[in-house]
Amino acid sequence: RKEVEQDPGxxxxxxxxxxxxxxxxxxxxxxxxxxxxxxxxxxxxxxxxVYSSGxxxxxxxxxxxxxxxxxxxxxRDSKLSDSATYLCVVIFNTGGFKTIFGAGTRLxxxx
Amino acid sequence: EPEVTQTPSHQxxxxxxxxxxxxxxxxxxxxxxxxxxxxxxxxEFLVSFYNNEISEKSEIFDDQFSVxxxxxxxxxxxxxSTKLEDSAMYFCASRPGGRHQETQYFGxxxxxxxx
Numbered sequence: 001r002k003e004v005e006q007d008p009g010x011x012x013x014x015x016x017x018x019x020x021x022x023x024x025x026x027x028x029x030x031x032x033x034x035x036x037x038x039x040x041x042x043x044x045x046x047x048x049x050v051y052s053s054g055x056x057x058x059x060x061x062x063x064x065x066x067x068x069x070x071x072x073x074x075x076r077d078s079k080l081s082d083s084a085t086y087l088c089v090v091i092f093n094t095g096g097f098k099t100i101f102g103a104g105t106r107l108x109x110x111x
Numbered sequence: 112e113p114e115v116t117q118t119p120s121h122q123x124x125x126x127x128x129x130x131x132x133x134x135x136x137x138x139x140x141x142x143x144x145x146x147x148x149x150x151x152x153x154x155e156f157l158v159s160f161y162n163n164e165i166s167e168k169s170e171i172f173d174d175q176f177s178v179x180x181x182x183x184x185x186x187x188x189x190x191x192s193t194k195l196e197d198s199a200m201y202f203c204a205s206r207p208g209g210r211h212q213e214t215q216y217f218g219x220x221x222x223x224x225x226x
Contacts, residue, residue: 032213043202043217044154087154091213096167099144099215101154 001026004090006102013109017078021105023088024070032091033064035073037084038104044087047073078109113137115218117203123224124193132188132221134203141208143186144215145178147171147199154202160186161208193225 006023013019025033033050048055050062050071061074075082088102116135124130136143145157158168160178177189186205190197200222204215 034214038154041200043219045217046214049214097159098167098169099156099159101146101156103153 003027003092003100004088004102006086006088006105008103008105010106010108013078013107015078015080015109015111017109018074018076019078019107020075021073021086021088021107022070023072023090023102024068025088025090025100026069027090027092027094028066028069029093030069030090031093031097033062033071034089034091035060035062035071036087036089036101038087039084044089044101047086075107078107080109080111083107083109115203115205115216117201117218117221119221120219121222121224123226126195126225127192130190130193130223132190132201132203132223134186134188134218135184136186136203136205137207137216138184139207140205140216142166142206142215143178143180144204144206145188146202146204146217148202148220149196149199157188190223193223195225198223198225 035047036044037047038044050064054063059076063072085104087104092098118133143160148154156169158172159166175191179187200220202220203218206215
């Protein structure tokens with residue numbers, strides 16, 4: 001089983017739609033969780049950290065379920081500019097700290 | 112807003128040659144990282160660096176790779192004898208350190224092509 005797993009998509013949605021991504025992780029020693037977005041041939045950019053209590057930033061909501069070992073990202077009212085690859089990132093504490101990226105979920109928002 | 116910078120943006124080299132990729136992390140950051148991303152694949156952790164030593168490295172980071180912080184501002188990744196499969200985008204990242212400051216900030220990357 002992969003350490004961090006995401007549905008690669010692509011998700012094709014119209015503008016204004018709500019879309020949700022899930023990410024599962026295999027190691028219960030996971031410490032910190034993040035969603036990054038990556039545009040084509042660019043660096044990953046932090047979208048939001050994910051906390052146990054869940055957190056919201058404008059149109060974006062992230063949730064963490066430690067019991068089931070998954071995190072989610074909900075995007076409401078999708079914009080054309082939301083088209084990107086969304087990367088789930090988990091930091092494991094296994095003696096040292098390892099940062100593991102998921103392979104990403106591709107989102108296309110169409111007019 | 113301060114940002115991580117990387118040079119060069121592109122590097123083409125012959126197989127077997129040494130390359131040095133350079134990064135300038137954000138100035139008050141304490142933890143530094145190198146990642147690579149082969150075209151079409153996921154971002155892979157290579158190494159983390161703190162307090163002038165490697166704190167963690169992956170299986171990819173073998174004896175061909177080394178890192179250095181030679182002058183307190185630059186953070187370099189050296190590949191001693193490049194192989195075709197080293198062709199990838201290499202990202203540097205840094206973070207402030209301290210509890211609840213685990214967000215890593217990425218540079219724009221160096222695209223390495225080994226011929």
